[in-house]
Amino acid sequence: xxxxxxxxxxxxxxxMFARNPVFTLLAIxxxxxxxxxxxxxxxxxxxxxxxxLPYNDPDRLVMLWSTNTLExxxxxxxAPRDFLDFRSATSFSGxxxxxxxxxxxxxxxxxxxxxxxxxxxxPGTFEMLGRAPVLGRHFTEADLQTAVVVSxxxxxxxxxxxxxxxxxxxxxxxxxxxxxxxxxxxxxxxYRTMLGPSGFTRAFQVDGWLPLAFVDADGRATGEAALTxxxxxLAAVGRLKAGVSVEQARAEVAGIARHLSETYPDxxxxxxxxxxxxxxxxxxxxxxxxxxxxxxxxxxxxMACVNLANLLLARSTARxxxxxxxxxxxxxxxxxxxxxxxxxxxxSLAGGIAALLFMRFGMGALLALAPPxxxxxxxxxxxxAVVAFTFGLSLLTGALIxxxxxxxxxxxRVQSSLKDSGRGSTAGPSQRRLRAGLVIxxxxxxxxxxxxxxxxxxSFVSVVTVNPGFRAENLLTLQITVPPKYQNADHRRAxxxxxxxxxxxxxxxxxxxxxxRLPLGSTNVSTxxxxxxxxVPTAELPEAEFRRAIHNYFPAMGIRIVRGRGFDPKDGPAxxxxxxxxxxxxxxxxxxxxxxxxxxxxxxxxxxxxxIVGVVGDVRHSGLETPPAxxxxxxxxxxxxxxPFLVLRTAGNPSDLISAVRSExxxxxxxxxxxxxxxxxxxxxxxVAQRRFILLIVGTFGVLALVMAAVGVFGVMELxxxxxxxxxxxxxxxxxxxxxxxxxxxxxxxxxxxxxVIVGLAASALLQPMLATQxxxxxxxxPPTVAxxxxxxxxxxxxxxxxxxxxxMKIDPVDALRV
Numbered sequence: 001x002x003x004x005x006x007x008x009x010x011x012x013x014x015x016m017f018a019r020n021p022v023f024t025l026l027a028i029x030x031x032x033x034x035x036x037x038x039x040x041x042x043x044x045x046x047x048x049x050x051x052x053l054p055y056n057d058p059d060r061l062v063m064l065w066s067t068n069t070l071e072x073x074x075x076x077x078x079a080p081r082d083f084l085d086f087r088s089a090t091s092f093s094g095x096x097x098x099x100x101x102x103x104x105x106x107x108x109x110x111x112x113x114x115x116x117x118x119x120x121x122x123p124g125t126f127e128m129l130g131r132a133p134v135l136g137r138h139f140t141e142a143d144l145q146t147a148v149v150v151s152x153x154x155x156x157x158x159x160x161x162x163x164x165x166x167x168x169x170x171x172x173x174x175x176x177x178x179x180x181x182x183x184x185x186x187x188x189x190x191y192r193t194m195l196g197p198s199g200f201t202r203a204f205q206v207d208g209w210l211p212l213a214f215v216d217a218d219g220r221a222t223g224e225a226a227l228t229x230x231x232x233x234l235a236a237v238g239r240l241k242a243g244v245s246v247e248q249a250r251a252e253v254a255g256i257a258r259h260l261s262e263t264y265p266d267x268x269x270x271x272x273x274x275x276x277x278x279x280x281x282x283x284x285x286x287x288x289x290x291x292x293x294x295x296x297x298x299x300x301x302x303m304a305c306v307n308l309a310n311l312l313l314a315r316s317t318a319r320x321x322x323x324x325x326x327x328x329x330x331x332x333x334x335x336x337x338x339x340x341x342x343x344x345x346x347x348s349l350a351g352g353i354a355a356l357l358f359m360r361f362g363m364g365a366l367l368a369l370a371p372p373x374x375x376x377x378x379x380x381x382x383x384x385a386v387v388a389f390t391f392g393l394s395l396l397t398g399a400l401i402x403x404x405x406x407x408x409x410x411x412x413r414v415q416s417s418l419k420d421s422g423r424g425s426t427a428g429p430s431q432r433r434l435r436a437g438l439v440i441x442x443x444x445x446x447x448x449x450x451x452x453x454x455x456x457x458x459s460f461v462s463v464v465t466v467n468p469g470f471r472a473e474n475l476l477t478l479q480i481t482v483p484p485k486y487q488n489a490d491h492r493r494a495x496x497x498x499x500x501x502x503x504x505x506x507x508x509x510x511x512x513x514x515x516x517r518l519p520l521g522s523t524n525v526s527t528x529x530x531x532x533x534x535x536v537p538t539a540e541l542p543e544a545e546f547r548r549a550i551h552n553y554f555p556a557m558g559i560r561i562v563r564g565r566g567f568d569p570k571d572g573p574a575x576x577x578x579x580x581x582x583x584x585x586x587x588x589x590x591x592x593x594x595x596x597x598x599x600x601x602x603x604x605x606x607x608x609x610x611x612i613v614g615v616v617g618d619v620r621h622s623g624l625e626t627p628p629a630x631x632x633x634x635x636x637x638x639x640x641x642x643x644p645f646l647v648l649r650t651a652g653n654p655s656d657l658i659s660a661v662r663s664e665x666x667x668x669x670x671x672x673x674x675x676x677x678x679x680x681x682x683x684x685x686x687x688v689a690q691r692r693f694i695l696l697i698v699g700t701f702g703v704l705a706l707v708m709a710a711v712g713v714f715g716v717m718e719l720x721x722x723x724x725x726x727x728x729x730x731x732x733x734x735x736x737x738x739x740x741x742x743x744x745x746x747x748x749x750x751x752x753x754x755x756x757v758i759v760g761l762a763a764s765a766l767l768q769p770m771l772a773t774q775x776x777x778x779x780x781x782x783p784p785t786v787a788x789x790x791x792x793x794x795x796x797x798x799x800x801x802x803x804x805x806x807x808x809m810k811i812d813p814v815d816a817l818r819v
Contacts, residue, residue, distance in 0.1 A: 005335075009342040016343065024347070027308055031351025033704070034304030035397060036358045039390045040366055041297045041697075043359065045290050046389075047380030049283055054186050054379075056130020057239075062246060063281045064095065064236035064253060067272040070540055074274055075281075077232040080214055080225045082268070086236065086256055091249035094128035095238035096121060097212060098190055099225070115675035116158075117205065118148070118172065119190065120212035120223040128239050129189060136166040136181035144213040144223075148177040152185040154207040170208075174484045177210065190235065191282045191375050229260075229267040230528075230603065237278065250275040261539075269539025282375050288773040289694050292452075295770065296701045299449045301397065303708045306442040309401050310712060312344065313435055344402030345395065352394030356387065369696065371689030439716050440756040446709035446793055447760025448767060453702030454785035455771055455778055456695045462777030463688055469619035469628070470519060471558030475647055475680035476654035476661065477518060482642045483671040489573065492640035495669075500551050502664050503648060508657060511649040513557065514550030514636070518645040519621045520687040529632065530601035531589060532609065544585050544630040545621065546602070548641055553633075554580075554616060556649045564596045564614030567635040577610040577638055585630035586615050600632070610634065623687055625776050647680070654679045694774065706796060709756075714800035717749045721804045729813040738809035745808055749801030750794065757790045 017024040052058050064086060065075040078086070078097070087095050098121040126138045126149070135155075139147040148170060150159070159165050168179045189206070210223035225234065240249055250273075257273035276284075359382060370377050486492045503512045517524060528541040536542075553559075554566045562583055571578050579600065586595045599609040618628035636644075650657055658677055665672050721728070728741055768780040778785075 006338075006342070009339050010346065012339070013343040013346050017346075023311070027311065027347045028350050028354060030304045030308050031348055031394075031397065032354040032358060034301040035348070035351050035390065035393055036355035036362075037297045037701070038301050038393055039355050039359050039386060040363060041290075041293050042389050043363060043382055043386050044366075044370070044377075044380050045294060046383075046385055048374065048376045049287060049290060050385075051376075051379065053279060053282065054131070054188065055278075058278065060240045060242075061129070061278040062238055062240060062249060063276045063278055064238055065274045065276065066232055066257075067274050068270055069272060070270040071543060075276065076271075078234045078236050079229045079232045079267070080227050080234060081229045082232075082257075082260060082271070083234050083236055084214070084227075085260060086253060086273070089249070089252050089256060091240060091244045091252045092238040093241045094124060095236060096125040096128055097225075097234040097236050098122070098125065099212075099233050099235065114673060116154070116170075116172065116207045118208040118210055119206055120210045120225070121189075122212045125189075125209075125237070126183075128237075131184065131187050131189075133181035134184050135163070136179070139180055139209075139211045141211075143180060144211045146176075146178055147180045148172060148208050148210055149181040149183060150179055150208045151183055151206055152187070153205060155182045158207075172208070172210070183209075186379075188376075188379075190237070229264055246275055246277060266538040269537065271539075286374055286690070289690065292771065292774060293694065293697055295767075296449060296452065296698045299445050300701050300704055301393075303442055303445050303449075303705055303712075305397060305401050306438050306445070307708050307712050307715075308347075310435060310438045310442075310715060312340075312401065313431065313438070341399065341402040345398035348394045348398030348401065349391070351397075352390050355394075356382075356390055359386075359390075370693055371686070373686075373690055374693075435716055435719075436752055439712055439752045440759060442712040443709050443753050443756025443793060443797070444760035444763060446705040447757055447789060448764050449698075449705040450702040450789045450793065451760075451764045451768075451785055452771055453695075453699045454789050455768070455775060455780075455782055456691075456698050458778045458782055458785060459774065459776045460688070460691055460695045463624050463691060466620065466624045468519060468624060468684065469559060469617050470680075472680040472684045474650045474652070474654055475557070476650060476657060476677070477645060477647050477680050477683060478661065478677040479518075479643065479645045479675055480665065481673040482640075482644075483669055485671070489640055492642070493573075493637060496551065496636070496640060499665075499668050502668060503646075503661065506648075506657065506660055506664060508651045509648050510651055511552050511556040512646065513553030513555070514644040514646040515553055515633075516548045516550075516641050516644055517545070517621065518647075518683070519557075519619050520623065520683050524621060524629075526629075527602045527632075529589065529630075530603075530607075532599040532601075542589055542630065544581070544589075544632045547631060547633050548636045548639070548644070549580065549633040550636040550641070550644055550646075553647070556647045557619075558649075559619060560617040562615045562617055564612075566614055566616070567633075569637070571635045572637045575638075577608055578613045578635065579610045580614040580616055580633045581612055582616055582628060582631040583618050584628045585632060588630055624684075691774075706793065709753075709793060710796040710800045713749055713753060713797045714803060716752070717745060717801050718804040718807075720748070721745065721808045724808075725811060728808050728811050732811065733813035741808050741811075742802075742805045745805035746798065746801045749805075750797060753794055753797035757793060761786070761790065 053061070055061060063075075064078065066078045066082065067074050068076050077099075080097075083095075083097050089095070098119055123139055123141050123143070126132070132138075133149065134152065136149075139149060150165075150170075155161060155165060159168070162168075165179055165182065169176050170179065171177075189209075213224045214227050215224045216227055238249075240246070253273045253275055257268075257271065261268040261271060363382065367377065367380060372378075482492055482495060486495045500512050503509060524545050525547075526543045527546040528538075529544050530536075530541060549567055554561065564580070566580060567578070581595060589595075590598065595612050595615060598612050600612065601607045601609060616633075619631070620626065620628060621631070622629070648654065648657065648661065662674060662677070665674050731741065732738070764786075765781065772780065
């Protein structure tokens, strides 16, 4: 019966593996590397891209954004009044708004201020997402000024997992909020990229949610949004009604946006709308990079398969006599094929099991290398889908690897094999061609993979060498919140004067400053600019990113003054308002005009005129890869902020001053909330963490490809030398020089490698556009990479050919002719 026959094949294969432990170990290791790498990447891809979001019916959730045709922005935040108008759309069963911010939270029992990350959402958001608290309830319209819902992590880590936490009061932004609910541990909302068109530049975990209230007052508190059409700061999330597609919702909302642009041309003339699935908004930006990893790891597995297929093909050549005897005794072709497939399937399943064990203990290290900015990375974990993928991939790999040697072994040359029983077996012409084809394929795959890794390496170097517009070395950054006791501007000016005086007196501190938006490490806020003497319709006013420069900000950051001057303590509240702009704003908004001395207004016409007194160098605020946008700075003394970032230029390692800075802040006022203390070099490093992670993995794949290609060439040339030993002995006996033997063997191996390089270059030219989104400052067909990678592979192939060729040079003709 077939199962009895299968059991016999399994027992026979087990005995064969036991008799050849080196071969068995090498095969399992190769398969473990190939299958294990694919399993690890699949685990990440499944957790980030494939696993449904933790909401009820997540495929019907969408994000609603504004668009700006003048600034060419497709996912812009929404103005509160526009959001309320969008709520009239019939495509949604629910539409809610959110925005995120950092605020200090002080426990009602007292103690110092400490960091808490909260976001405000309109009541009904949790119900629309289909998630219920594990303790307590959601907040309602009746809780607008009094309630907070906390995350499970915050409840456990900061509130001690107290089961009676409902009803406890937290002081958020120095206003009492009662805890009404605790969300489940897997609840995440919003994801980082849902908070804005680009998202924050750093990952974070929301600690709590406040009910979002719409108010008409200008002096709004935390959790309140002023009703306006000119300021856009909300992200809207909605659920589509049953039967309504994203395209239908997009069309209906676009109609509402057109009506608003006609009705309110001053604020909405260039404003449209866009509807994006929540899944796309959450992981769309990282999808190309992860798919690149999938392609790279697939190439690694293919190379492992080719290597092992070559090894098995050589082994089948050595087993020709065995197969001939079995065929002579009546074994059919199907029986011989099945025996070989059983052997390769057993090897691949062993490799799959080893890969799962490797992933069980090595996945944590891989995730530790992954930057937290990758959305949903904390949700990645092995599960049943990963196990199923691993075993499915193992079976597929075993079948693919086994087909080549299986069909080679199923057609034994019975008579010649039995006649040559006293001699070493040699491969037939078809097997030699197949073996050469596998080597060419392996080298071609290595070329594609190593060129991709080389391009990523060149891109990474291009990114990290970009001038950010400031000096990151010896710079300490932190964010503080000014306590509410300094409620008016004069109080805050006195607070800052005391604070900066004490910080500048610290040993090792050479300069102190601050800003409201830290380069590479925070969000951006923009404002419309009215330029005196420029007649532009209100809706088409240009926008500039708006920042405050605090104290000696430009000298502390190392931002150069291009022309004019920076700020001066004389630019206080009694002085006329002044501003400093960056080079991009000077170029784009003033063209050939001299901006120094020009006056501008913020927002719309009617405000105070501000005189431009200086132009500073461009600073990369949104990322090293993002070109600088127009920026305008005002001096902090004219309107002191309450949540600034501070920067301290130091003489030595800035980390050595962290304790002293914290102590000085507590001395100034114990209620100052201090958080996000880190050197600026760390901020810069984190800004390229995702690119570094992708490079690390693909670079590892490239090194593996290079090694496997060299091993493949070496194995084939070693086999060729073994098969041609009698021929080489005859040549040497007839007077051939050892150098001639060396040249013939090396040239043969290099010819195979050269063909593989040609094929690989052609394949790379076709596949390189897939890398386009991951490249920066490098062309797809970068000459140094395209020339360097083939040279490196040919050099590795030459070394791999030289070793067996050198052995062939030393063959004794007498011994060779005895074989």
